[in-house]
Amino acid sequence: MSRADSPAGVHVVLLDIDDTLVDTRGAFRGALFVLLGTWLPHLDAEAREAALLRWAQDPGGHFRAYTRGEIDMESQRRARIVDLHAAFGGPELSRAELADWSARYEALIQELWRLTPDALDLLDALDAAGIRVGAVTNSHRDYQVAKLTRVGLATRLPVVSCLDDLGYGKPRAEIYHHACRLLGVTPERAAYVGDELDIDARGARDAGLLGIWLDRHGSGLEPGDVAVVRTLAEVPRLLGLSRNGATPAGTDLGENQAAR
Incomplete structure (x- = not known):
């Protein structure tokens, strides 16, 4: 078994x-929807959905690099912002604009958790x-x-x-x-x-x-x-628990049982 x-x-x-x-996905969708309206207002509804999907999929692997300890949180986020602008025709961002984009994203996502x-x-x-x-x-x-x-x-x-x-x-x-x-x-x-x-x-x-x-x-x-x-x-x-969390009669959590 x-x-x-x-x-x-x-x-x-x-x-x-x-x-x-x-619900982190819902939070980032809400935050990105606001920021796409600010920075990439030319996107129609279909393109916005594509942009949201690209952010989630992170094709550059920046978040995974963060989880491997290779870069910090802010660096991975800024790399993804740059990628999003490049992929969807957004303006080239100055360092200050990039910092503002990231800070607004963080503030919005925390409100939406x-x-x-x-x-x-x-x-x-x-x-x-x-x-x-x-x-x-x-x-x-x-x-x-x-x-x-x-x-x-x-x-x-x-x-x-x-x-x-x-x-x-x-x-x-x-x-x-x-x-x-x-x-x-x-x-x-x-x-x-x-x-x-x-x-x-x-x-x-x-x-x-x-x-x-x-x-x-x-x-x-x-x-x-x-x-x-x-x-x-x-x-x-x-896990073999009843609706109220108790172990059902006849169930020994110290022994293996087949999953249902």
Whole structure:
């Protein structure tokens, strides 16, 4: 039986933050919509959607370079702004304009941070079952703590492992192992839930955890090597927990059971 097929025995659930617990995608869409209107007002609705998609996909790999510790947050963002202007006919920006663009983006996105609608119910269910939780993130601690504070989760979800700790992020196995050590569990007693198949679910699986892919947008992919859920509401059941978070009669979380 593969690790993806044996979710029981989980004592700790580690969680991604962005687009798992916090609707970061919605925040950046809202912020970019405002800034595209300022800096690239010639774009029609279709072109704006294409620009939003390009920002999310980051074809230059600048955010991934940031998660590898190669550049800082501001550098990756400015590189993506320059790329966006080049791809969609925006003006060439001076250093001051680039700084202003980035600062306005940051202010807007922070205003727009919101919890995902299923986040609190998951945390409540895990708490009721006595399962500890922690966040593992490919960003810096202060930034992510500020984000969790903004959405009301800072007291419920410690940031266990982040870019500051080891100088690089997911999917390196050391990131997951570091989090497990801090919470006092072995990897096989931990699950990790995140919205990126390779970076989150497969990275966790390769590190020996139960990798759970949150496929919010219904990609239609059936990877087979990790557990898949469409919403966080499905996670407790996957772990053998009842609706209120308790372990159903006859379920031993210390023994393996088949995922449903």
